[in-house]
Amino acid sequence: MSINDMSNSLEPTSIEQVAPRTVVFVAYPQMGLLDLTGAQTVLYAANRGLVEHGLPGYALHTASIEGGPVPTAEGLVVQTRCLSELADGPIDSVIVPGSPQILQTMADNLALVDWLRAAPATARRMASVCSGTFLLAQAGLLDGLRVTTHWVMADLFEQLFPQIELDREAIFVQQQSVWTSAGIxxxxxxxxxxxxxxxxxxxxxxxxxxxxxxYRRPDNQDQWSPLLQSQYPAGA
Incomplete structure (x- = not known):
């Protein structure tokens, strides 16, 4: 579903689980900082509310192939665990940020792509932010699905992955156990x-x-909203 057709009929999974849900944020050099931390902050805030109700929440991990410090595109360095340290326990969700240098990222992180390819065997769902969709596609996880990514990269995505249906307008899309979102x-x-x-x-x-x-953006808002267009200089 997209942000435009998501309805209140969505049936949540019970929050009365026994243990926190393990969420892995996958890190790699030159990833977008807000791609990573925006989603992390949402789940962190959810944890606060769940604890107030005496319920387990999310166990949040930022991990990379080798572990240790990982530089972001903005220059801030993020400390990470090694992905192999998380191999023994169940993973609820894997969230992949994007990068403004996604072609270089795809070429330089083949071990990460291999890890993503194997992740659905143990993870309940996969998700991407912005151009993180490219990495899920490179791992072969999006064939036959409808997805979205940042509008600036839409043409490139369709050139590289013509077998995947790209929704250029959606803020996010859910297809089966895979969630993809637009920019940042x-x-x-x-x-x-x-x-x-x-x-x-x-x-x-x-x-x-x-x-x-x-909580939800207005139902008629797409990635390149009319309000934003009206603020853009004429002829630009």
Missing amino acids: SAGIDLALALVEADCGRDMAMQVARRMVVY
């Missing part, structure tokens, strides 16, 4: 939808209020 801040929209699916609408709304963001 759309990762927050996606993460709120994950919280709703896991914990219900009330918890997702509580998180949105804590973060002072839309």
Whole structure:
């Protein structure tokens, strides 16, 4: 489903699970910082609400192939665990950020792509933010599905992966157990939808209020919104 056709009929999974859900944020050099931290902050805020209700929440891990410090595109260095350290336990969700240098990322991170290819065998769902969709596609996880990515990279995505249906307008898309989202801040929209699916609408709304963001963007808003277009200089 997309942000435009998501309805209140979405049935959440019970939040009365025994243990926290393990969520792995996959890190790699030159990833987008907000792609990573936007979704992380949503789940962190959800944890606060769940703890207040005496419920287990999310166990959040930022991990990379080799572990250790990973530089982001913006220059901030993120400390990570090694992905192999998480191999023994069940993984609920894997979330892959994008990069402004996605072609170089695809060429330089083949070991990461291999890890992503194998992840669905043990992970309940896979998700991507922005151009992270390219990495899921490179791993062969999106064939036959409808997906989205940042509008700037839409042409490139269709050139590289013509077998995958690309929705250029959606803020995020869910197809089976795979979730993909558009550029940067759309990762927050996606993460709120994950919280709703896991914990219900009330918890997702509580998180949105804590973060002072839309619980859902207006139904008619696409990636290149009319409001933004009206603010753009004429002829630019």
